Amino acid sequence: MRRLLAFLVLLVLCVSRRMNGEVSGQNWKEINKINRKGPYTGIVVPNAFEMNPLLQSSSFHADPKLPFFDFAGRRFRIGELEKKRVIIVMTGLSMLNAGFATQLLVTLFKVKGVVHYGIAGNANPQLQIGDVTIPQFWAHTGLWNWQRFGDGAEDELALEANGDYTRKLGDLKFSNFNNYTKSVPNLLNRVWYQPEEVFPLNSIPELRQHAFWVPVNNTYFNIAAKLKNVTLEGCVNTTCLPRKPTVVRVKRGVSSNVFVDNKAYREFLSSKFNATPIDMESAAVALICLQYKTPFIAIRALSDLAGGGSSLSNEASLFASLASQNAVIVLIKFISLLVS
Template identity: 40%
Template sequence: MLDFFDITGIVHFGIAGNVNNSMSIGDVTIPKQFAHTGIWDWLNPNAKLNANNNIGQLDIESYNVPKGHGSNLLWHIVYNSEPFFSETGEPNSAQPLLWAPISEHWLKLAANLEDLSLEQSVNSTLFLERKPKLVVGLKGSTANIFVDNAAYRDFLFQTFKVSSVDMESSAVVMTSLSNGYPVIVIRGLSDLAGGQLGQNGIDIFGSLAATNAAKAVITFLQHL
């Protein structure tokens, strides 16, 4: 799109999993930054850990049941930053980037949407327990996996302090920024990313989450 169309910026939207217990299905999040949490090294059990790694480390052995019992050959995952090429940086010279920021002026504009009334009903017989809300300024993560695991959900929240997980946003944000275009991401929360009891709720609440995200997008565009 950036190469073939005359655009002024990217408004990226869709649905996402919720990993923040202060948020609920049906809510809309407009994060202030995104991390690509799908870039990591899976270490050999004999590998030495780098104590200077301050991005994130997942010790798989700590998830043994019973805890601390036996050894785990899956060992350790170490998260990495992503090479970022900027139009204002040195040619062909990448900078390591973990958090890709949303365009600040669009994020400030999105703050006007926090009182937006969102849909609460899936259909005539199924309603959310409370009215959904729109929150601006949290963190989001992206990886090429669909998260539906309570332990990994909690790890992402505790380690990276993210509130939503999806499979596209970080790439869209980094591509927009590297080409000098403003960008914003609007996501409706469709499921609990494994934090639920029983089956994942995306098939039930996905349409409602998409509707609320679309409503936020339309309102945001009206403010531009």
Template identity: 40%
Template structure:
């Protein structure tokens, strides 16, 4: 074989390696999309979204989920979307990951890629309302993103569109005096939606869950929930289902009594989490109904001593999963599904 032929073969070999390397991911993606097309033909589905493993374990440990026999799951962008049935309803489940970016990203994937008809989001959260208790499950009527801030100097004017003000020097110890951390003005969201004008955002603070679903959820009041993590760790009172309050979301794990009180007094919220408003806002922006369930795992800093999320997180997750399963059971059959 001539030197020219050897060089040509070598070049072709190198080109083949490059093509295979470059095309490996698109080919895998195309395989997933082919599966999704087949999955969607069997829809539509309810979208179920949790946040982290404790919640996922609580949901699946009661064996409510029957995997699709042919396509039990599909992997996209590092997330596993599980396909199956819960209480005779077709569902697609995903664990989104902690924080608002993860929550919005996974929800947008769900509504863009799969043939769904509504979103049910559930997990645990901090309790910012002293009339509620650890272990309770709250089904709020609306959520706000309390993580959009204008952080200003102490003498700066708060923008007129801001909805609440946190003057940090009010919390000086001892009281009085100048605090260089200044003040925080809370903004409303810019909401883009299918029903709005393109490139024209509506300023919104409160995002409402779908009213028909919330009304259906009122029948869950009085459900018996678990009180004990194990034989030696129990709550002092029986947990309850509470419907129609307000919730807050921000990329902040709240474990501070003063800030907890600020959220309750200024926004009237009873729970604080890191995903719910992102899931809700994304669902509504795309025109899909949504409802949120949160199990209260801790007092968001209102407790004496250490945060209780590690003690009661699993119990809160189990209780909220129990309520969600009952809600899915109450939903009408596929042919009569109403929002």
């Protein structure tokens, strides 16, 4: 009985130790061993179907001695891509997962820059499925102030005039999307978009700064200009796109915890924010890199029209694999152009 009690106490202590999220001494040894070979370029990817084409590429070579490091439910894959040292981590879906994985990446490892890639919906009618977009700015468009029915734009502007700068960004007025007439009030009223609060490293603790449009690294964005002639895939089996996909640097991309498959909202994001790719992770990666002053860029291949197409179903079911492959093609070429 005493042995059983001792075992149960030891088990509880081990579980509680793991639940604390503490980095063990053995983990630190492995992290230090990895960092001695750094610095690395961090590669952040949302899901397995986007990551697998990269891992299966002949350009990627896992580290023969320490190919991966597991921590907090994430696997950090160590190796070389185009002879550049890289650490690859899969985030999982959503802003929370993307931010958490990126936070671990830039705090645990010696990372000199972060490249995020994956697929996205398309809000830009000038581009097509299969094109690969590289925005200059990213915003989180899921932090809202949802007005009560009866309040109008003048109430928000008054708050802004009094110094409430969290409400200064444009609004989505639901009555504009009424089926019959815009003049009839809508009980949903309107949503005001708010900037994120960031706590930059090495600043005064708890001193918040607002951030909405987060820029990518200028050097990375200039390198991306050299990718416009990269050859991309244009067919899935016997189904081919109207033209060969291209790589395009665009002004803005947006992210939120919303899978956008709605024509009206797609058009709103395009007209209001001049957004092209719409996804669920990139802005979170951008915000973490902003706080840690880490160079960042995102590469997003367009897999669907975010509800804007003529098809009754979302196009990603057909073109996600093609878009994933195109994103990987562009990523590999981008890494090859980085200075070691």
